[in-house]
Amino acid sequence: MSKPRTTLTLIGRGRIGSEVANGLRSLSGYRLVAVLGRDAGMLPRADITIDTAGPDALRRYGEEALSHGALWTVGAAALIDPALRERLHQAALQGGHGLRLLTGWISGPLLCPPDLPAKLFVRQYAPGLADRPGVLVRGPLARAAERFPDHLNTAVACALSGPGLAATHVTLMSTPEGGAHRIAARFVMPGQTIRTDIRFDRPGPHPVAAAILAALARRGAPIGMAAV
Secondary structure (H helix, E strand, O other): OOOOOEEEEEEOOOHHHHHHHHHHHHOOOEEEEEEEOOOOOOOOOOOEEEEOOOHHHHHHHHHHHHHHOEEEEOOHHHHHOHHHHHHHHHHHHHHOOOEEEOOOOOOOHHHOOOOOOOEEEEEEEEEOOOOOOEEEEEEEHHHHHHHOHHHOHHHHHHHHHOOOHHHEEEEEEEEOOOOOEEEEEEEEEOOEEEEEEEEEOOOOOOHHHHHHHHHHHHOOOOOOOOOO
């Protein structure tokens, strides 16, 4: 008897969701139940719900998704709200399912035991966020994510997986149209400083969609890295 395929529901019909749906055709072991718009009604039951729509979708569907199965989200910025964070924490405990925050482009937090003091400094560059290039916000991550939630999901995910929101400082800069996205980070823990500098050039697959497909492809692999 063949092994049952893992069922998936995708939230988001934009570029990320579309690329993930297309990429699933070449991955074995999965069955796509539905691809929903961010304002869809009922959420189909699935082993894994993948939110590709961002913070608003996580707020709307997070608890329901965790009652069905695991939840993966690109909308970590919604979790700067401590009340939502607690509700999702309780939903995960009650349902016995996990909430996974994507993506892990910033190195360091998963290599640091939670009882060690650490700090995270992130500089993020994105084209066309303002009328002219320059610094849009500089300061504590939680305050910056309130203003620019769709652009700081990775920073929030890494902060919550590592030193915490209060120990994370961010600078978000607008660059000229047509330029590359870039995330440069410095993670400081006792005895170590870990630097990350990643650049997303155009054209090519959406990096978030590629990260989701990579995580699905490696899910359940007999050999894997501890930080994955």
